[in-house]
Structures are given as structure tokens and as C-alpha cells.
Amino acid sequence: MNTKRGDLTQGSLLHHLIQLAVPITCGYILQDAFNIVDMIFVGRLGPAAIAAVGISGNLLRLIAVLSLGISTGAGIMVSQYLGARNHAQAGYVAMQAILLAFFAAIGIGIIGYPLAEFGLRAVRTTDIEVIQLGTTYMQIILIGISTMFLSMTLGSIFRAGGDAVTPMVVLIISTLVNIGLDPLLIFGLWKFPKLGVAGSAYATLIGRGIGVVILLFLCFSGKAPISFRNVLLRADLVEMLDILRLGIYSSMQGFWRHLSRLGFLWVIGPYGKFAVAAYTICMRLRILVMNPGFGIANAVAPVVGQNMGANLIERAEKSAKIGNILATTVMTGIGILFLVFPQVFIRIFTDDQEVIKIGSVYIQFLSLTFGFIAFSLVLGKALNGAGDTFSPMIITLAAQIGVGLGLVILLSHFIGLNGVWIGIALSNVVQGIAMWIWYRTGKWKTIKLINGRGNSTGKVVKNGVQRI
Numbered sequence: 001m002n003t004k005r006g007d008l009t010q011g012s013l014l015h016h017l018i019q020l021a022v023p024i025t026c027g028y029i030l031q032d033a034f035n036i037v038d039m040i041f042v043g044r045l046g047p048a049a050i051a052a053v054g055i056s057g058n059l060l061r062l063i064a065v066l067s068l069g070i071s072t073g074a075g076i077m078v079s080q081y082l083g084a085r086n087h088a089q090a091g092y093v094a095m096q097a098i099l100l101a102f103f104a105a106i107g108i109g110i111i112g113y114p115l116a117e118f119g120l121r122a123v124r125t126t127d128i129e130v131i132q133l134g135t136t137y138m139q140i141i142l143i144g145i146s147t148m149f150l151s152m153t154l155g156s157i158f159r160a161g162g163d164a165v166t167p168m169v170v171l172i173i174s175t176l177v178n179i180g181l182d183p184l185l186i187f188g189l190w191k192f193p194k195l196g197v198a199g200s201a202y203a204t205l206i207g208r209g210i211g212v213v214i215l216l217f218l219c220f221s222g223k224a225p226i227s228f229r230n231v232l233l234r235a236d237l238v239e240m241l242d243i244l245r246l247g248i249y250s251s252m253q254g255f256w257r258h259l260s261r262l263g264f265l266w267v268i269g270p271y272g273k274f275a276v277a278a279y280t281i282c283m284r285l286r287i288l289v290m291n292p293g294f295g296i297a298n299a300v301a302p303v304v305g306q307n308m309g310a311n312l313i314e315r316a317e318k319s320a321k322i323g324n325i326l327a328t329t330v331m332t333g334i335g336i337l338f339l340v341f342p343q344v345f346i347r348i349f350t351d352d353q354e355v356i357k358i359g360s361v362y363i364q365f366l367s368l369t370f371g372f373i374a375f376s377l378v379l380g381k382a383l384n385g386a387g388d389t390f391s392p393m394i395i396t397l398a399a400q401i402g403v404g405l406g407l408v409i410l411l412s413h414f415i416g417l418n419g420v421w422i423g424i425a426l427s428n429v430v431q432g433i434a435m436w437i438w439y440r441t442g443k444w445k446t447i448k449l450i451n452g453r454g455n456s457t458g459k460v461v462k463n464g465v466q467r468i
Contacts, residue, residue, distance in 0.1 A: 006163055006225040007306070008162050008306040008307065009083055009310040013318060013319045014322055017296065017299045017300065017303060017319065017322060018299075020159065020298075020299035020302065021164075021298075021299035022295070023165045023168035024168070024298050025292050025296075026168055027164075027168045027295075028294055028295060029288075029291055030168075030172060031175070032288065034175045034178060037179055037182070038053075038178070038200060038204075039053070039054075041183055041186050041187075041200065042197065042200050044186075044187075045186070045196055045197065048127065048130050048133060049196065049197050051130045052130045052133035052197055053133075053134075055125055055134055056120070056137045059119050059138065060138065061258065062255070063112065064152075065255050065258070066104060066149075066251050067152045067153070068152065068247070068250055068254050069248050069250050069251030070097060070100055070101050070153055070247050071101075071155070071156035071247070072246065072250035072251075073242075073245070073248075073389075074097030074156055074157055074160070074243055075156035075157065075160040075305070076246050076247075076305055076389075076449070077093045077242070077243060078090045078093055078097075078156075078157050078160040079161075079302040079305025079309065079385065080306065081309060082160065082226070082306055082309065083307055083308065083310040084309040084310060084311075084450055085310075086450070088230070088231075090160075090161075090226050091230070092236075092239070093239060094219070094231075095228055095233070096236050096239040096243060097153050098154070098157075099235050099240070100243055100244070101149040101150050101152075101153040105146035106146060109142045109145050112142045112145075113142050113143065116135045116139045117135045119138070120135060120138070136197060136198050136201075137197050137198065137201045140201035140202060141204065141205065143205075144205035144209065147208035148208060150216075151174075151211050154167070154212065154215040154219070155171075157224075157226060158215070158225055159299075159301075159302050160306075161224070161302075163225045166215070166218065166224070170215055171211065173214065174207040174210055174211035177203075177206060177210055178204055178206070178208075181202070181203035181206055182199070184203075185198075185199030185200070246449075247389065250389050250393070252393045253389075256397045256400050256401055257400060259400075259401065260400035260401055260404055260405055260427075261283070263405040265279070267412055267420055271417050271420075274354045277350065277352070277355045277359075278356075278358035278359035278362060279359075281349045281355065282363050282366060284349065285345055285363060286366060289331060289335075289338070289370060290331075292327070292330050293331050293373060293377045294377060296327040296330070296378060297327065297377040297378045297380070297381040298381060299323065300319060300320055300323035300382050301381040301384050302385065303316070303319040303323075304316045304319055304320055304382050304385030305385040305386070308385065308386050308387070308447075309449075309450060313445050316386065319382075320378065320379065320382035320439070323382070324374070324375065324378045324379060327374035327377060327378045328378075330374075331371060331374040332370055332371040332374070334367075334370060335367040335368065335369075335371065336367070339364055339367040339368065342359070342361075342364050342367075343356055358417070361418065361421060365421040365422060365424070365425040366425055366428075368425060375432035375435055375436050376432045376435045379435045379436060379439045380396075380435055382439065383435075383444050386444040386447055387444070387449045388443075388444045388447055391444075392435065395431060395434045395435055396431065398434070399427050400427055400431065403426065403430045404423060404424060404426070404427025404430075405423075405427075406423075407423035407427065408423035408427075409423075410423070411423045
């Protein structure tokens, strides 16, 4: 391990958080930018291609929820072992996470490939052309779904070691390759085959695959925060189950968020296409606003994890406090801009006056809750870093499904569309406050994931993991 770069148990916490948060945030922004560029290329193939990639993408994001769980569990355990100076065990756990991600992806690919068309029809897709294009796109991605799982897991491992720059640089390379291949494979430029929607899928897999190869090379060459040089390449089911045990709740947390969004759309649908369009645009704006929040939150997790592993509880708590202040300040500042100039931001996506009118109301309600969203993001990741993934999942379930969807249905019945916006906003407030209350109980400070401080030799030592 490069201890000078990756040791988060010493030095300025603010420096560590900013050093991690900036490249992570840039990575999120880059990914959003790529999605826009990719859709521009696909859009030239016509409405059916846009619909096929859009619907398939939503279905694939549900599958990616499992990858989130594996990467989260790996990041927690690796960061804590590194904090405990047990570099050998950190490498061992990282190897098991890589193998788990690969095996899980292969299993999903085998199961999902023949079910691709069924999945499209299950979301009430009826257009034959959309089904055919979407099935082809999904099947290609499912064949290479391991590139998604491995890239997410490797990125989490690097960040756990205090290195967020390398994953960002690799993501830039992957994205440039993807964007470069898109027109070549979609439209058949030069001597490349004209593959249409399938070309977009192949370009995505090739770009991700190159990124995975680079990150794995760094790990095996000893140039990463963790090293695979002295780690045996064998599967350890017990260790894999420990990773899953920690990560499965993060997967469920993501699932509840996706489910609540579908529920909100189910309620908004009857209000017509203008309301649906306004909601869609505002959710895109919400994601853009959350990028810095996600960046800071994902910086907090490894800092908390390493300091918990080193038994520096007060330092772990201080890192969460600083991260919370940073995220709340940034997101509240953006929220003020959205509150004062809502139409300016919505006009970026549409000139339709009705959509702008409806969307302006929603974004103003939503902007008032950005500070609470920051609370939820940062404190949730701080709890994750300490090893508590169950509580944030329960809070998300209660706030998004119980309070959020419940209020949206109830308030829309009595006060119409504004009731939907109020219900969604209140769910963010409840989630932020609930996360803060649970964090303040301090129960996360008593969680012990690892035994002892271990050693820093090259010998692989299997310590085992205490149950929470």
C-alpha cells in the first residue's frame, strides 16, 4: 500500500475529504456527460432506438443494485483493514470481492440473457421494434455485465485506500474510448460494421473492459493502494458472504429508491405528459445537484472506515461532521439558486411553457430539501463506513416508501399535483432527520468488524470477521 497517499488516519481531515471528494464528483459529472453524448448518437437512429436504450438502461440499473452491494461491502472491509494496518488482509478481502463480483455477474448474465425480452414486456413495452432493439442491447450488455461489476468494485477498493484520482483517470480513459467507438460502431464509419443500437452496447463494454484491465494491472503490479502480488487466487466463500452481508443492505437501499421513483411516476402518470415531463426533468436536475453530495459522501465512507479500523473513533466522528458541513453548505447553496431561478434551469431541457410552469413549482419545493438530502447522503455513508449498512436501508425504506409514497398518494388525492411535490419533499426531510437522529445515538461507534490491528507483512493472514 502507498501509505503516504492512502493513509487517512493521519493528517488534515478536511484535506483528505476534499482530495477524495473532488475526483469522485468529477467522475459522476463525467458519467452524466457521457450518458448525454451516448444518447445523442443513439438518438440519430430514431425514436425506437432512444426508447429501447432508455428502457433497457432502467432495467439494467436495477441489476446494478447488486453490484452496488458488493462494492460497498468491499470498500467497508478494505478500508477498516487498512486502518488497522493489516495490509495483507485488506488485499485478501479485495481479491475475494473481485472474485465475488465476477461470479455474480456471470450468474446474472446466464439468467438474464434469455429473460431480456420478458423484462422489456414486463414494463408494458408493446412496440415490436423497441422490443427487438432493446432485447439485442440488453443481451449484449448482459454478456459483458462483469465489466460493470468489476469496475464498480475496483473503484470502491481504490477509494477505500484513499485513492480517488486513479479511478477518475481510468474512467476518463474508458469514457473517451466509449465516445470514440460510438459513432464508428453505431453508424459504421470507416471500415467498422454498422451495428446500430448494438454498436452502442459494444462500445460501452469495450470502454468499461479497458478500464477494468488497467485497474487490475495496477493491483497486480503493486501500484495500487492494495496489492494482489502475494494474494492467492482462490475463492473463500466465508469471506464472500461477509462482504455480501455488509453490502446487501446497500443493494436494498438502492432498490427502495428505484421503487419509490416508479411509485411516484405511477401517481403522476394520470396528470398527463406535461406533468411526467416536468417530473423527469426535475429528477435529472436533482441528480446533477446530488453529484457533489455523492462525491463528499463517498469520500466520508473510507475516511470513517480507516479510522474505525484504527480505533480512532473521535477522528471518525469528526470526519463525518466535516463532510456533513461541506455537503450541506454546497447543496443548500445550489438549492437557493434553484429556489430563486427555477425556470432558468428547466429551460435548459425544454421550451414548453406548460412543462416549465409545472416543473418550476416542483423544483422550488424540492430545492428547500437539498440540505436534508445532504444529511441523508453523508451520514448514511458515514454509518456504512463504520459497518452499519442495515440502519440506512431501513431509514430509506421508511422515508421513501412509507412516508414518501404514502404522502404522495394521500396528498395528491386531496390537493392534486402539488400534493405530489409536497409529499416527495417531505420524504427527503424525514429521511435526513431520521438519519441524523440515528447517527447521533452513537451506536455505530460500537460496531467491530475486524479483530486486532493485524500486521503489515506480505503474508496473507485470515482474521475472520465479528458479527454485528
